[in-house]
Amino acid sequence: MTEGVLVSLREKFEQIYTRAADRKGGEAALESLLSTPLSAEVLATIGDDRWLAAFTQKVFQSGMSWKVVRSKWDGFESVFFGFDIEKLLLVPNEMWERKATDPAIIRHLGKVMTIPDNASMIHSAAKTHGSFAAMVAAWPSEDIIGLWRYLKSKGKRLGGNTGPYTLRVMGKDTFILSQDVEAYLRSTGIIDGGRDTQRSLAGAQAAFNDWQQESGRPLCQISQIIAFSGGDNRI
Template sequence: MTEIKNLEPFTDILKRASERKGSEDFVLDMAGHTFNKDEIAQIPDSMWLAAFTKQIFQSGFVWRVVENKWAGFEEVFFNFDIEKMLMMPDEMWEAKCKDERIIRNGKKVMTIKDNAQMIFEIAAEHGSFGQFIANWPAQDVIGLWAYLKKHGSRLGGNTGPYALRRLGVDTFLISQDNEAYFRAYKHIDGGVSSKKSQKSIQDCFDVWQQKTGYSYQALSRVLSYSVGDNFVGVDTNGR
């Protein structure tokens, strides 16, 4: 197990989060549920494309508006059927970019085509995109993020990680609260998106995971509950 200087015991973090939110049971319950490898492998390719698309459109935009328009997205894009996406000619894509049933952002709309191509190619090699994700090494979360950023369209930053979590993949997030924590404890000092910073954060979560048995999602959410503004209602979407 990697030894990390000045790494706070997670029992202390959990205790602090419990004191802030009311109880340990409440905190752990709010940490949420993740799927196992078999469940991840069964997720249809269309659901991955839908999750990536929704997260891309919600990035930098009012989430409620995307939710209100989502039925239109599903109708316009044939419920994100991968083969249908890739069979559409350029003229049809141009028309869909202007469809009033969706949010008409041409650059984001075209990520659907690009990400459909990525999912199709990976599924052809691995049996399905879900199978590919399920077989990704559990302790290489940042490697999966990097892969999606490199091979997908607009899946960098927290967009890819948020989409993965949306479908039950066990991943931590580098939220503002969590970033502030790692800076305060001197585990990172550069840009949070740098390979050095992300490797340091991955190492911390790996040690906590090995010592506690909690999922990366639970560790990430409990950590965020232990720092930052202490709101009475806890929003788990971005933790």
């Protein structure tokens, strides 16, 4: 598919917004559903322990009941020292294996072992940028897929939507390639290959950058409005 075809199939954001508002019962109803990202200044103040906790929660929620993970979360905080990076980096391998069998948490060795790897990623970024949060806060929205790549390559089990969803939860402005958003991007020819290929991600980023310039909205709201404009989510 050529560049010209991709452009010709792309809707103006106003059209997408109007359709989403119609489906959700009007503009006021639609606006009430939208997220607001944190400012870079506020985002940069989040402790590195909270980032590790958030990544760990999303890793465990992948393929599991989110309600079950949340119900066990106090146990996770206790077993893993409140996700204190410095303490966790000192834990020997045999202790990680014992922690993975603790009944206070969800016992899954593979997912537990993402904690030291992601602690190392956060610690490394903090040494360069002052804190992991400072790096995330400074990352430009026009290359948010670059931050996705960083999490996938430097961290453990943070590929797919796990990394992006964690960023969204923590307040970093990002779009999400949810099922509804991916379906829309395919229907308009913006992506036409594997969802996570560099070609598809670059095409999605370019489209979101254009919509952001057109609308003045954050990426997260554009992503949500696209999702609400189609799929099985009428009022």
